[in-house]
Structures are given as structure tokens and as C-alpha cells.
Amino acid sequence: MGVRPGCGAGRARGHRSFAAALRTARVAPRTAGERGDRAVKSYREWDAAYVLGSLSEDERREYEAHMETCESCKAQVAELSGIPAILSILPQEQAVQLLDPPKQDTMPALLAAARKSRRWTRVKIAAAVVAAAAAAAVLTAVLVPTDAPPPPEAAGLTTQLTQTIPSPVTASVTLVEEPWGTRIDVKCEYGGASGGRALPYTLYIVDANGAATRVGSWNAGPGTSMTPTATTDLPRNQIMRIEIRLATNDRTLLEARF
Structure with missing residues (x-):
């Protein structure tokens, strides 16, 4: 998730503490003219947020259009697409242990190691940072409350x-189908009266x-509707079953x- 040439200067929006934290340490120095040009879009820090499903629908479409020429x-994004699968196998107890005891200097240390390591090492460190920030949650899905407006229908094969x-x-x-693999959008409905005990579910390809x-x-529990999103580096024609x-x-x- 290092700095990549060819992408302007700016920042992504939304509640993405992980992407925001990394952004602080890795933005390259800019000239006064560059700092003044706030209209220029930046995509070099959107990769992790895109893979983890943290971008808004408009940002996601904008970034996908950008990747067609970048x-x-x-x-x-293709390299980071395996992170959701890595995070999904992290037990909840281990995720909590990553935060005990809390250390304010954890993020600088991780960022310093990331800058010095090879690309795959950076990916593993990013996965650890995301897992720690998630605490007891596995950030492999974007869960939309039932009262939220449904996202626009994705262009793809719905089954x-x-x-x-x-x-x-x-x-x-x-x-x-994406340039780096496949995005998997799921819509689940859970019958019964709301208020029942929630159960854990997993998505496999x-x-x-x-x-x-x-x-x-x-x-998820009875009476709820969930829309998790997952990613994989496998092309669409290599997925035989969900x-x-x-x-x-x-x-x-x-x-x-399929």
C-alpha cells in the first residue's frame, strides 16, 4: 500500500480509521503549488478502503473507473484482495488480544516497519492493523442496517x-468481475420476529x-436483512460454487x- 506514481493528491472520505491512519504517514511531500490544488483527486490511498468495502457507492464506482486507466x-488492489480472507480466519479472541494492553505507539511502529519491508510484509502488517482496529469484529463484510437505503444494483451475475x-x-x-478478480455482493434475509439471538454466518467460495x-x-438474527460484500483475486470463471x-x-x- 505504498505511494504509487500517477495518482494525484487528496483523500478518501468516510469512516475508515485504518485508511486514515496509514494516510498520515505515507503522503509524499508536495510543492506549494500542489498543496494549493485541492481540486485534484487522489486515489493512491483508496486501495485498502476499496478492498475492505469501506468506500461509498459513488467512491467505489469512481475508483473502479480510475483503475481502468491506472x-x-x-x-x-489485486495484491490486497486476499486480506479479507486472511482477516476472516482470525478468531475473535485473538483480535481482542491484539488490543491488550493498548499502546499509543503501536501505529507508528507498524508504519515504520511497513515502509522498510517488502510488499507482502506490508500487506500482512496492514491486515494486523485492520484486525486490531476491528477488535471483536471481522472486517470482511459491510453490514447495512435494515433502515438504510439499498445500494444500486451491481452490474454482474445475480443468482x-x-x-x-x-x-x-x-x-x-x-x-x-473486477480488473483484479471478483467482488461478491450478498443479500441475506432472516425470517422470524426481530429481537432473537444473532448467530454467526460465513461465506465460502x-x-x-x-x-x-x-x-x-x-x-445476524431473526427479522434482519444483511448485505455483506467480499472480494477474491479469483476471476469470475474460476468460482464454481458459493x-x-x-x-x-x-x-x-x-x-x-455456477
Whole structure:
């Protein structure tokens, strides 16, 4: 997530503490003229926020349009696309331990190490920072409350998942081809009266070799609607199956075959 030439000067918007923290240390020095040109857009710090689903819908579309002409940003997003899968396998207890005891100098130390390390080392450090900031949550999905307006329909293949065992859960999935792989937009509906106990769910993709990879997770209870988003570096034609599992016993509740 280092500085990449060819992208202007500015910043992304929204509640993205991780991206904002990294931005502070890595913005390259600019001339007075550059500092004065606040109208110029910057995309060099949007990669992590894009992969983690933290950009707004308008920002996401803007960044995707930018990547069509920027090979540097496209390559960086492809490299970071594996972070959600890394974070999804981090147990909640370990995420909490990352914050105990809290240290104010943790971020500077991580940033200093990131600047000196190789690219893959930077990716692993970024994953640790995101996990620590998430504390007890796994940041592999953007969970939209039921009272929030639905996002615009994505341009991609939308498929209804079928139940493998009876449950109150129904879902559809949209696979969107991206320059770096595939974005997976899920819409889940949970039947029953609201107020019941929330359960943990996981999202898996199965590739052409039959290997299953966990790419997302979320908690939800009866009477709720969730729209998690996950990413993978696999191209669309390499995804053979999508599964939603109950995390407590790893049983597959719904699946879609392609």
C-alpha cells in the first residue's frame, strides 16, 4: 500500500480509521503549488478502503473507473484482495488480544516497519492493523442496517442460493468481475420476529479445483436483512460454487453452483 506514481493528491472520505491512519504517514511531500490544488483527486490511498468495502457507492464506482486507466492502482488492489480472507480466519479472541494492553505507539511502529519491508510484509502488517482496529469484529463484510437505503444494483451475475437444509435464511449473490478478480455482493434475509439471538454466518467460495476458501463472515438474527460484500483475486470463471454456512457447526445452509 505504498505511494504509487500517477495518482494525484487528496483523500478518501468516510469512516475508515485504518485508511486514515496509514494516510498520515505515507503522503509524499508536495510543492506549494500542489498543496494549493485541492481540486485534484487522489486515489493512491483508496486501495485498502476499496478492498475492505469501506468506500461509498459513488467512491467505489469512481475508483473502479480510475483503475481502468491506472495499472498501478489495479495491481495494488489485486495484491490486497486476499486480506479479507486472511482477516476472516482470525478468531475473535485473538483480535481482542491484539488490543491488550493498548499502546499509543503501536501505529507508528507498524508504519515504520511497513515502509522498510517488502510488499507482502506490508500487506500482512496492514491486515494486523485492520484486525486490531476491528477488535471483536471481522472486517470482511459491510453490514447495512435494515433502515438504510439499498445500494444500486451491481452490474454482474445475480443468482438465488438454494437451501441445502431447512432454515429461515434466504440469500442471493451477485458476482461482479473486477480488473483484479471478483467482488461478491450478498443479500441475506432472516425470517422470524426481530429481537432473537444473532448467530454467526460465513461465506465460502469453491474454485475449479474444489478448494473452499472463506471470504466473509457476519452476525445476524431473526427479522434482519444483511448485505455483506467480499472480494477474491479469483476471476469470475474460476468460482464454481458459493456457500453460506452456519459458523457454529460449519454446516452449509445455502449454496449456488455456477
